[in-house]
Amino acid sequence: MxxxxxxxxxxxxxxxxxxxxxxxxxxxxxxxxxxxxxxxxxxxxxxxxxxxxxxxxxxxENLDAVMAAVIDLAFDKLLSVLKDARAEGHKAVARLRALCRAYVAFAVDSPRLYNLLFSQEKVTVLRQVESGLLPPKQVDTMPGADAFAMLVQAVTACVEEGNSTSTDPQRDATLLWTALHGYVTLLHTTADFPWPARDDMLDQYANHLAHLTD
The missing domain is CATH 1.10.10 (Arc Repressor Mutant, subunit A)
Known part of the structure; x- marks a missing residue:
């Protein structure tokens, strides 16, 4: 049974x-x-x-509320994966690259859970009720805010260690996240494309979008 x-x-x-x-x-x-x-x-x-x-x-109250709680739990799982990855690096650049790799690994290993994080049709009504007239999300209160903050902090740490010329870590973390999400989405839909080695691609994203000098 x-x-x-x-x-x-x-x-x-x-x-x-x-x-x-x-x-x-x-x-x-x-x-x-x-x-x-x-x-x-x-x-x-x-x-x-x-x-x-x-x-x-x-x-x-309803299924939307259940699914909203699932999304929160999924983001917690992603956050835990990112924290583990960050703990492995001693230098800021290594930590940033580890975060990128861990993010993509989570999405590849748990594709349906990852897709739910960014396909929230089931919680649309709940989110509308909670947010009133649906104003633009605030970065520090949006679902997954803690995970995104880790990426911002990682870029900032690279700047502080003198290994990045970024002048706006939040903007550049946004660009990096966009690239990672786009890459994952394409992996899910075009797995048979002759992709370059994953770690090489992710390191290039970090190098260029976080303006790394190391």
Whole structure:
């Protein structure tokens, strides 16, 4: 009997937070296993978690809210990967290049999860409600802000160590992120293209877009 079919044992009293986490993790597993995220339903999430669909409403208003929580969790996973990569480098340039490689590796290893981060049709209504009239996102409050901040900090550190001539680290980090995302997107759609070696490409992105001198 698989996950979707087993009868889940009720959580002890006072462990509602655990059930919320189980629901989000169940939805995340569905994202990783489902080619088209629009096929995910609240009933499917409940089945994956081993609970009844009405039980979800004690923690989430609707499926959009569940998917918003999955996106937050996915960004946390990306952030953890980037932190691990940053810890491996002793110099700023090495840390920046490691971040670029880790970002792409995450996207390649978890393509459906990565695509969800930037294909948020399921949370459009929720985001509209939360943001009022949908003003332009602020960099420090947007989903994935902490992950993007690491890239900005990495470029800034290169400048501070004298290995970058960047005069606007946030702008150049934006350009670098754009290149990384574009590369990942093309990898997902044109895997049979004769791509140059991945690390060489990513190092070139960092060299040129972060204005590295080392």
């Amino acid at each position: 698989d996950n979707a079919e087993h009868q889940r044992q009720p959580n002890p009293r006072g462990s509602g937070g655990e059930l919320r986490t189980e629901i989000v993790n169940a939805a995340l597993r569905l994202v990783e296993d489902t080619p088209d995220p629009s096929a995910i339903t609240l009933r499917g999430v409940a089945r994956q978690a081993g609970i009844t669909a009405p039980s979800i409403y004690s923690h989430f």
